[in-house]
Amino acid sequence: MTNGAAEGDFIRKLESFGETYPGIRLSYRKSNSPSAVVISIDGSLDSNNSDAFRKLALEVLGLAKNEGGLILNLAGLRYASSTGLGSFTAILLEARRHQVPFFLCHIQPSVLSVLDLLGFTSFFDCINDFEVFP
């Protein structure tokens, strides 16, 4: 499967994710500066949908590696359970294994507080904009 076909297939899966799991909506875009794949999460990430999300996100790692990295935009994430945040950790591990830069951005305070309580904050490279290069 070519990169373009894989990307189209992935976008379709992302767009239909919310139909399968009400309460969450995923969107996909590419960022040129920095060059990366950006997945935006709107809604809630909990035990009902986090496993499916993790699998979907892992699928994009190959695509993200070619684009330069993977960024999860959490600006619209209103609620995340520990399982949901655990899926981020699983994605992080896999991204490291595949040498794919992985970042979280625009984390809402409510999610950040849970992330901090779980002690996951130090795991992630968190950015609030795309100016990732110092």
Next chain:
Amino acid sequence: MRRGLRTEIRLVGAVAVLVSAILIAWSYIEYHGFPPLSYRGRRDVAREGLFGKIELSVHSKQDLINIRVHSAGGGDTKSAKFLIEDPLDDHIGLRSLVVSPDGLTLFSADPEHYPVGAPALTPAVWLRLDPKKPIEAKDRDGNRIFVRILVVVSPSGEPINMLIIAPYEILGKTLSSDQSAMIVLSLSFLVLGILLAWWLAHDIVSPLKSLRRAVAAYSAGEIPKLPRNVGGDIGLILDAFADLMSQVGSWRYELEKEVKSRTLELTIRGAVDHALANSNDDDVAYCAALETIVDHLEEANGLFSWYDGRGKPCVVIAGSSSLIHPNPTEVALIAAAAEYGEGRFNGLGIELRHALAAGLTAGDELIGTVILGRYDRSFLPDEKKFIKKVLGDFTPLVQERVKRARQEVIRIDAEHSLRRSEQRLRTFFEESRDMIYTVNADDVIASINAAGLALLGSTDRFEVLGRKFSDFVLSIQDRDVCLERIHETGFVNDYEIVLKRIDGSAVFCLETAQAVKAKDGSILEIQGIIKDITDRIAKERELWQTNMELADTNSKLKETQMIVVQREKLASIGQLAAGIAHEINNPLAFLKSNHQILQDFLSKMKAAWQEAADADPVLHARIAEGQDLDYVFSEIGALVEESDEGYRRIMDIVKNLKSFARVDTETSFGNYNLDAGIESTLVVARNEIKYVADVELRLGGLPPIEASGGEVNQVLLNILVNSAQAIEGQKRQGNGHILVETRIEGDRAICEISDDGPGIPDIMRLIIFDPFFTTKEPGKGTGLGLSISYDIIVNKHGGRLTVGDSVMGGALFRIELPLSRIAPVQPSG
């Protein structure tokens, strides 16, 4: 006083007053003609009076009186207007004029009217005299006079009021004897009238009144009792009416009895029908039916009881409305003895001389017994008949009652079950290990169990009740999301929420909740169960952290392993290079030596050949021509020079190999010339670079620095080879360009290697130094080159290695090395 009596007295009084008035009027007419009239409206009168002709013009609406007095001889006429005052309130205006407050109004107002030298006046007739306020005045001469107002009648019969001013002696006369006699006569008639009225009231009006009361009572539905033998015609009428009323009363009693019986029957039927129609509330109607029966039997001092088929008293209502508990066995015996019988009965705690028992059956089943007892006499046949009819109507009600009684048993059992269930739920609520709570539609906590209080860190239930649930969550937004889901779907399942305890600490919890909704869909209450999953979260957190640490450790291990392998590889390469250099150097040394000896020998041979030519030119020429020795000797020089160049280049290669390998100083710091290191590295990398890029050196002539030269050379080699490979990957036309610059900045030696290749994306610059990161095809790179380079420069030398943009459009690697060795930096991981 009753109204009738007052009427009679008024009647008699009116008769007496009428008679008296007739008598007085008669006497007045007899002496004076018509009575005077009070003035109303405008009236003009005139009379020849005491002072001549007096004209009075009275207009009561204006409260004015105009008096014109003509002299007796027809002389001057005086006139004046006076305000009417009426202190006696007898509506005789003219007199009011005279009795003005000073009593002298007339005279003082117009002295000209004062009657000077008036003759004595004898009034013909007077009717009223005001004895209370005789007006005292004085004439011009100071004589004392009295003023009276008389109402007189003119000879022509016209009534007028006359102002009389006269000496007191004239007006001081009292009633005449005739008038007194008439008054006495009138009083006598008044007394006679009163006596007549009393007689009428006693002998005529009183019987009539009794008769009227009787008629009124009869009209009101009563049977009146009339006095008999009153006497007289009216008494006879009363006696006849009394007989009539007695007969009517008898008829009415019978009629009412029948109506009462029929009414009772209809009432009972209605009550039974109502009870059956409203079976959901039959007990009320049932009791009402019983009470209706008993109410009508109470007058006979009766007693009514009802028992179910087992002899158990269900309803016992006595005439006194008090409950009596009978002996069920006796009741049952009586009930079994006769379906419908009568006998003595003392099973109710009291002895009833006459008791009536009747069994109520549904099919063959005896479903109840009705006992009716009374003290005074036995039941009359009509009563038995009636009661039997009543019981017939009562049977369906009893059947229904039995059914209801059975349902009542079921209901009671259900209530017991419900109570037990409620108790179980209460125990479940209070004893649950998990928090159970309810909130109202506004998310205000309405109830919470002990586990919930403990979870929130409270011991006082009222510290929690009535507060918003969101007060006890770490993130209000999380609670809002939870409530939104409940509103949308009616429930949440395994919703993870972080509670905030009273002391501010956080607790990870799992909540399952559902909404209790009204018929219109609005939420009445939310019931939830919250489980503390802090331990689970802690374990998960430890697991994740362990995973991350293991991953890091594994990564570092791999990194270290690869570094070691790479170093060994590099070291092996270095050793190999050093060995090769050494092995080459040894034969090269004797080759070079031999070459030098051969060169010396050739020089000697060339000199000998020249001496031979001088000694025997012919032979020399012949030999030289035959062997072309002149050419040989001329080319030997060029060959030796080329060999020298070859030996020199081989020696340079060996030298650079030894310089690159630095086997002797690989793991130790020493003096290191960065510029020389760059040059020797370029020699090693020449084959990788020379076909893709031109290398430009701008070396700053740096002094030796304290460094591990071999490792720094590895760094330089990595960067230069990466740059060449990046340029090669562009598939460009012509060679690229690599610029190597060195200089001193402060206490650091700087080396910048830049190119005009594709450059490095921003996001990749964060991880470009991570171990195993590579963009090369599989098998072409280990992903360790830059990682090792970073480790050598930063960790081992305390320098810096950064990447940025080249002014030529490609990448720029900048190496900073301290001129003097500083303490090595521990790896940061």
